Amino acid sequence: MALRGVLRPGFVQLRVLDMDKALWHYQAIIGLQIVSTEPDGRVYLRAFDEFDRHSVVLRPAEEAGMDCTGFKCDGEPFLLEAESALAKRGIHTEWVAAGEQPGMGRRLRVHMPTGHLLDFYAEAELSDRAPLTRNPHVFREPPSGAAAIRFDHCLLYGTNVAAAQAILHEVFGFELAEHLEDPTGSPLAVFLSASNKAHDIALVEHPEPGKFHHASFLVEDWAAIGHAADLMAVYNVPVDIGPTRHGITRGKTIYFWDPSGNRNEVFAGGYTFYPDHPKRSWEFEHAGPAVFYYEKKLNDTFLPVVT
Numbered sequence: 001m002a003l004r005g006v007l008r009p010g011f012v013q014l015r016v017l018d019m020d021k022a023l024w025h026y027q028a029i030i031g032l033q034i035v036s037t038e039p040d041g042r043v044y045l046r047a048f049d050e051f052d053r054h055s056v057v058l059r060p061a062e063e064a065g066m067d068c069t070g071f072k073c074d075g076e077p078f079l080l081e082a083e084s085a086l087a088k089r090g091i092h093t094e095w096v097a098a099g100e101q102p103g104m105g106r107r108l109r110v111h112m113p114t115g116h117l118l119d120f121y122a123e124a125e126l127s128d129r130a131p132l133t134r135n136p137h138v139f140r141e142p143p144s145g146a147a148a149i150r151f152d153h154c155l156l157y158g159t160n161v162a163a164a165q166a167i168l169h170e171v172f173g174f175e176l177a178e179h180l181e182d183p184t185g186s187p188l189a190v191f192l193s194a195s196n197k198a199h200d201i202a203l204v205e206h207p208e209p210g211k212f213h214h215a216s217f218l219v220e221d222w223a224a225i226g227h228a229a230d231l232m233a234v235y236n237v238p239v240d241i242g243p244t245r246h247g248i249t250r251g252k253t254i255y256f257w258d259p260s261g262n263r264n265e266v267f268a269g270g271y272t273f274y275p276d277h278p279k280r281s282w283e284f285e286h287a288g289p290a291v292f293y294y295e296k297k298l299n300d301t302f303l304p305v306v307t
């Protein structure tokens with residue numbers, strides 16, 4: 001196995017203001033399935049092509065945003081190594097008990113310099129509706145909504161992105177695939193990969209810590225992006241921008257909001273990343289096409305609106 005340590009983004013836990021509206025949105029628009037509703041009010045969902053029990057957790061709250069996002073790792077020894085490396089750096093960590101999310105093993109919770117909680121875990125129950133593995137059909141049951149294949153990544157806004165990037169690289173093995181510079185040439189937005197994907201997490205420097213920009217879901221191709229756009233038009237889902245394409249990562253995309261104001265993305269494509277490839281970078285004066293390749297300029301909402 002070539003992929004070691006961090007395997008993939010595993011889940012995101014989002015705060016929602018109205019659970020009924022949120023569940024309609026995440027099922028009918030994005031195409032997720034409900035896995036369980038727990039006594040504390042949290043609802044667990046998954047995309048049809050994911051093996052693990054759940055990938056999206058919605059928690060009823062007074063304020064929108066992200067509680068935490070988690071990464072599935074290849075074993076407990078990796079977590080213990082990370083815990084000790086983080087302690088040497090003076091980074092605050094704690095263990096979230098097994099079962100705090102149903103079906104999940106214990107999670108090493110890292111208090112990142114950006115103000116976010118990133119969880120790393122090695123155990124996750126398999127879904128009883130997981131993709132078939134013997135003479136497998138392309139799906140077990142026809143996917144609904146935009147037919148999201150998987151939860152793919154988050155983009156987070158916060159403080160001290162350089163320090164967070166160093167932790168993710170040196171402790172967890174994430175590689176910088178691409179970045180956007182600020183007007184002085186320093187990194188403003190970094191796109192980090194723990195795999196072959198163009199990014200598994202993206203971070204943007206921001207004066208306020210712990211902010212959430214979007215959670216992204218992979219769909220099959222341009223046609224699936226078009227179908228998602230049709231759904232958003234029919235059901236009056238507020239759209240930030242798209243369908244369009246990013247210069248950064250080259251993904252084809254739509255950004256839109258859930259009923260609580262959390263931004264979502266459906267995307268398809270993007271280049272294949274290998275850690276020995278030269279890093280791509282964008283100067284600030286090219287931020288327009290870097291972010292929205294066809295429009296060649298930013299809109300009024302994409303940079304400033306976060307939860």
Ligand SMILES: [Fe+2]
Nearest residue numbers: 155214216265
């Ligand atoms: Fe994204």
